[in-house]
Amino acid sequence: MLNHGLRQWMNRVYGNQTTRALRARSRRRRAPAVLAAEILEGRILLSAAATHLVIVAPGNQTAGTSFVVYVDVDDNTNTPVATDHSTVTLTESGPGPFTTGHTSVMQSAVGGVASFTVTLDTAGTYTFTATDGRLGRAVYTGVTVGPDTTDAEHLAFVNVPSTGTAGLPLHTFDVVMEDQFGNKDTTSNGDNVVLTEAGPGAFDPASQTSAYIANGVAIFNDVILDTAGVYKLSAYDANNYSSIGHATSGKITIGAGQAAALSFEQGTNPSNPLTGVAGKAFTPTQGLKVDVVDAYGNLVTTDHSSVSLVVVDSPNSLDLTYATYIAPINLTATAVGGVATFKTTFFTGTEIFNTTALGFEQDLYLLKATDAAHGIATSADANSGFVQINATTAKTLQFIVQPTSGQTSGTPVTPPFDVAVEDMYGNVVTTSNALVTVTIQSGDGNQTPTSNDQSGATNGIAVFSGFIVNNFAYPTPGSFTLEATSPLLTSGHSTQFTVT
Secondary structure (H helix, E strand, O other), X not given: OOOHHHHHHHHHHOOOOEEEEXXXXXXXXXXXXXXXXXXXXXXXXXXXXXXXXXXXXXXXXXXXXXXEEEXXXXXXXXXXXXXXXXXXXXXXXXXXXXXXOOOEEEEEOEOOEEEEEEOEOOOEEEEEEEEOOOOOOEEEEEEEEEOXXXXXXXXXXXXXXXEEEOOOEOOOEEXXXXXXXXXXXXXXXXXXXXXXXXXXXXXXXXXXXEEEOEOOEEEEOOOEEOOOEEEEEEEEEOOOHHHHOEEEOOOEEEEOOOOOEEEEXXXXXXXXXXXXXXXXXXXXXXXXXXXXXXXXXXXXXXXXXXXXXXXXEOOOOOOOOOOOOOOOEOOEEEEEOOEEEOOOOEOOOXXXXXXXXXXXOOOOEEEEEEEOOOOEEOEOOEOOEEEEEEOOOOOEEEEEEOOOOOEOOOOEOOOOEEEEEEOOOOOEOOOOOOEEEEEEEEOOEEEOOOOOOEEEOEOOEEEEOOOEEEEOOOOOOEEEEEEEEEOOEEEXXXXXXXXX
């Protein structure tokens, strides 16, 4: 029974469309009674006052599917307070937000109950918390959202490393079967996932390239790429390619391994040697360069060791009867970014001529590189450098095949003698076609006017096969020397020979 004060208060406000709540104590009862009074359209509604919130939510749900969460505004008998219209906030905590992108929603209670229609796209376990600003909060744990296995699924790379080392397995990564929201489908089993690569090289022959799905995951722990560079991997479901399609990874940068070998950048084939000019240092453009590489031929860009060159031999091991070999200069260079560039190295001798039945034959230097810091070197038959040194500017004439003693007066000198056009280092200038004239420099006699005393050089060599010397002291043997001349060139002189 309401006390006299409460009755007076109701009489004053009766007829107004207003809602009030108060606490009254009946003089006839010792225990307190919590009541709510609602005066609406001339009626007085009485109920117990709200004391707490209760969340009523379903258990297991599917990603992307809407469900309803109820929040009851209850009295102390756990009954919704029908007269309560407070605003309730529902907040979720879990692996993802609501589909709207928010983690909280607000709703007004109707008949003491606030209804929330929500959707969660991310699989996992969620906790809901409800508050209304007056009462204590309510917490509900145990809403589990599973993947949507009824819609289109796809593959996705997970934990793919961004870097790796040539010849070594990449860090373990997964290819996962996912639903449309990116949730792992743990019910997927048995399909074969196959990898392909896009980059500068192929998988190592021992590399893992496929794995079977178990509980939604295909595990790759032995993927190996041998060539340094940037790659992307693709994965496809060999059992359901048409429906599942393929996935593409992010970029993976493969770096070189440890220094293991040396390699010449150019001149590794004797049919295509590196060329230089006698007495002139190689330029970076010419490319007398040696790379420090790993076991797979990748440039070790972090290497700064000292590399040295050694002249091994000519590739054909010819027994040269005429050669202008002089030891090359400055055969050490420090690697920068893994590349040793021999910018001050030069050769003064061409070592390119050998007397044969057909004339003169070109020969090459064979170089070997060593790196003491790493204990590595090129071998004479692999990754070595072949160098061809060409003569510099023509400067002088030189008898390279001398006239022999015992010649007969009035007949051509036999065998023929040769005059070479040479540079300052004594290298035959193979590009020269100079006209060379030979005359008797010393001796009691003359040359026959009709004899072959001029010859145009071919590949830098002038051959004299019809030169005739007349000995005035005949039949006494006479001693003679010859002189070779050509415009702009220093003259050359033969050794002494006899004519009878």
